Amino acid sequence: MKQSLLHRMKRDRVYLLLLIPVLLYYLLFHYVPMFGIVVSFMDYNLFKGVWHSPWVGLKHYRMFFSNPDAWLIVRNTLLLGLYKFIFAFPAPIALAILFYEMRWKKFRRFVQSVSYLPFFLSSVVLSSIMIMLLSPSTGWINKAIQSLGFEPINFLQRPEWFRTIYIASDIWQMTGYGTIIFLAALAAIDPQLYEAARMDGANRWKQTVHVTLPGIIPAIVIMFILSIGGILNIPFDKAFLLGNAGNLDTADIISTYVYRIGILGGGMSYATAINLSLGLVTMLLVYLTNVASRKVGETSLW
């Protein structure tokens, strides 16, 4: 017999009560800001507030798409995301396989421990370390370059170096931690498969290609989908901290541009319009990859 809604609500009243603060949190800090995107259709003024600022329709969207800066920051964001994806995505898979194949357990444990550590550093600490190590006059890296007989490079003032620095530091910070999920997948591979492969005369390399990699394909596909959404969604912190007037040509991405124009410059409506246009593109991108992966394989996120 199906119970009436009212009856079920009464039965679950304690649970519903517990849910109220949670729902309220999402309302206040996620849904109200979503409605805040109306400011992108106004000439928002901090002193006039939402109620008294004039409506201007799509003015800010037109402005953004006709602004030559727009192309630059979209390009910077996409390229940074794409390069990060290409170089940083395979890194934990490779490292996990190295760990997996390591026969000296104590050594393996040690390398694992030290490689997880950077994950817990804050973006501020990480960026600070990078700035110090890369300093043209006092940084260790430039000292090493000089001792090899080359000229020191002012890495953070040169636009052509920004992406390399950003992605290299990302790999340094995230690869170790990223191996955990692949190590779990590796642990689930049936050892008999290796035996069979050896019987067929496969060497270590062939075993890796034909047994190890296929064994962790489902994990790779899931992580692949999860990372696609990240291509456009680059965190603000590190790009902001490592960016400066010298490398702005490549370091300026959507979120730092929005911060500069919106918070520092006061062009809030314009900044929101940018943010929203690209938020929608990201959403579409995640959705499409998920549809594609469901078509291709059986793995999907939802």
Add this chain to the structure above:
Amino acid sequence: MVRTGRIGVFDVVNFLLLLFVAITMVFPFLHMASVAISAPEYVVRNEISFFPKGLQFDALRAIFEDNRLWIGYRNSIGYVILGLFISMSLTIMGAYALSRRGLVFYKPVMLYIVFTIMFFGGMIPFYLVARAYGLMDSIWAMVLPNAINTYNLIVMRTFFSGMPVEVEESGRIDGLSDFTVLTRIVMPLSKPVLLTIGMFYTVGIWNDFQSALLLIRDPNLFPLQLVIRNLVVVGQAGDVLEATTRDGHKVILESLKYGVILLGCLPVLIVYPFIQKHFEQGAMIGSVKG
């Protein structure tokens, strides 16, 4: 997997690669600490790599004497304690309610929560809303906006719903209510997941930079991350240097900055060995989605 038999080229190459990884991971920390406690003459000549030369603690002393880092520490510890309490309470409450079988309104509530992963209003609407709530220059700015992490909520819910029904039923027979089942049975049985998620929240609040940058302007409320950024990235460490040279100490700016960074990540370095087991478990719990 346990490999046996002859040590081949494969093993040697693997060993060398992993050795390289280990050195890259450890080097920045060693270098940082070495520069911070080396004598100025060696630092100036860029002679420090892995190990300190001519031990001297003047740089660290100068940092200790400047109160900015202490204010940052005090504030960040406060934010973590308050924020952890709020985040854990909300997450546990939500996860428990959502883990109940046949909960009324389950589907719409889940949709309402999960939708926020896909879509976010953006930095400016968030800033405007937070201002309107009066969060500017308030400690709540550091603990409320990110109080619930949706992934953490879902992970905890999945863990709670995996609990055997029999255990709960036995508690009910002993007279536990809907709420005391949570506090007496579900929570004690979920210690690993609570620890792990608590740790993720702690790291999140401790490392949070963006909320402070957007919403906190009062130097007395600056969290540690903002202090480090101002000293190292913006370069205010120069003031500390001036103060120390007035006192007749000789300190190099580089040692000072590295000292600040080192003291900034010291809590992580100290706590890390103890939490390692938990986060590995946690990353696994997180990967088994329900």
